[in-house]
Amino acid sequence: MVSDDGNKNKPRNLFHRRVLKSYHKRQQIQQRMNTSTTTSSGEDGAAAAAYREDGDSVTEKRFRVRENEPIDKSSSNNSIITTTVESSSSSNNTNTTTVVEVLTESKELKYGFISMIGRRRVMEDAIKVGVRVRVRVMDNNEFMFFGVYDGHGGSRVSLACRERLHYIIEEELLELNRMDWEKVMMTSFSRMDEEVRGVGYEEDMGRTVGSSAMVVMVGKEVVVVANCGDCRTMLCNRGVTVPLSHDHKADRPDEKKRVEAAGGKILNWKGSRVQGVLATSRSIGDHCLKPFLIPEPEVTVYKRNEWDEFLVIGTNGLWDVVSNEVACEVVRKCLDGQIQRRFPERDSAADAAALLTELAIAKGSKDNISVIVVELDKISDIKV
Structure with missing residues (x-):
């Protein structure tokens, strides 16, 4: 049987379609990483993907910590700090937010x-x-x-x-x-x-x-x-x-x-x-x-x-x-x-x-x- 080279990359089923989609997405991210000389570390940046040497992707969780303004803006001695830790995961498209109240x-x-x-x-x-x-x-x-x-x-x-x-x-x-x-x-x-x-x-x-x-x-x-x-x-x-x-x-x-x-x-x-x-x-x-x-x-x-x-x-x-x-x-x-x-x-x-x-x-x-x-x-x- 002679395989058709033009059709060998077409998805055969749902699982294969997801694999190809993930592969192309990794390729696009890799290209952007190679062409970019600096990596943005802004507070509102999305979760990035880290790569091992074998090319497999590993979801990396990027956390950001926000310290809100003091509850009483007129007082410099306010002792309450509200810290919000947000974790974003691109693998399942879910966002988890944990609010931690730190009191001194x-x-x-x-x-x-x-x-x-x-x-x-x-x-x-x-x-x-x-x-x-x-x-x-x-x-x-x-x-x-x-x-x-x-x-x-x-x-x-x-x-x-x-x-x-x-x-x-x-x-x-x-x-x-x-x-x-x-x-x-x-x-x-x-x-x-x-x-x-x-x-x-x-x-x-x-x-x-x-x-x-x-x-x-x-x-x-x-x-x-x-x-x-x-x-x-x-x-x-x-x-x-x-x-x-x-x-x-x-x-x-x-x-x-x-x-x-x-x-x-x-x-x-x-x-x-x-x-x-x-x-x-x-x-x-x-x-x-x-x-x-x-x-x-x-x-x-x-x-x-x-x-x-x-x-x-x-x-x-x-x-x-x-x-x-x-x-x-x-x-x-x-x-x-x-x-x-x-x-x-x-x-x-x-x-x-x-x-x-x-x-x-x-x-x-x-x-x-x-x-x-x-x-x-x-x-x-x-x-x-």
Whole structure:
């Protein structure tokens, strides 16, 4: 049989076609590498292919590290660095992004945090930490802002809260003539609820997207907590837990009474739910369930004292399986002075947040988990 030289390079089957395509692609890359005298090392460069002496290609992963701007642009002492590591692989056309929060010890206020997807398929939690907010009517005292947002139906509203709510609160504080924390938080949460009705709200099914919101502002003398939904903040004082918020669950007696007075119903479907849909009775967004769901937060103003040790702020992915008392005990052990002296390079607050997350997963949490731990034990040394 005489082979046709003109047809010997034609693909015989799907596998052969892929081999030829890969071969021609390697040849093109090799030619560009031979003609190029310099190799670009730009931050946004694509993954390159390395070659062995035998001509086989090996996928090389090129990493890039980005350090975002400090969260508080007005402060030079901000201790939070957000590092994003991205790995690109040309063999399977997939991109993997891992976000690592690196926290160094702050001379002003020590805190650590973690936010992870857990056993969910999508990430709907969002957090905001370390934002300085100045209060004009309190002699320009500064507060440190912490926010935890637990989205449902999507991440649109929780991400919007992360980007905007602290700015709205600061704007409301600037307009005050006398201090009224409840008024500030009520107005701010209501404005945020209106803002999520943006362009394309109806088209992308935005009416069914919402988020619980927890805002904590730490000052020299007080801690202000505003809660709307089922996130939670707990303070430890001499080993005793002090709840600074109460979950807005659909089966809470006063919330059930309010929902029914507005014409809604609490139905039991895998637990008590407003209209059989949502387990929380307050949230930002979720306009399909108005007026049964409201964006009004419950506000707590706690006066700090010398025995306060730390705050734990988290989403219900933590609190559904870990009690206040257990969380208090775990964090106290992580912040123990002996451990800090043995491992001075470790960030105890960040370790405590990570340990609480691991504990929640071990105890069967099936939700996204976000935790912030804020140390309060050295009140005389903290400057916020």
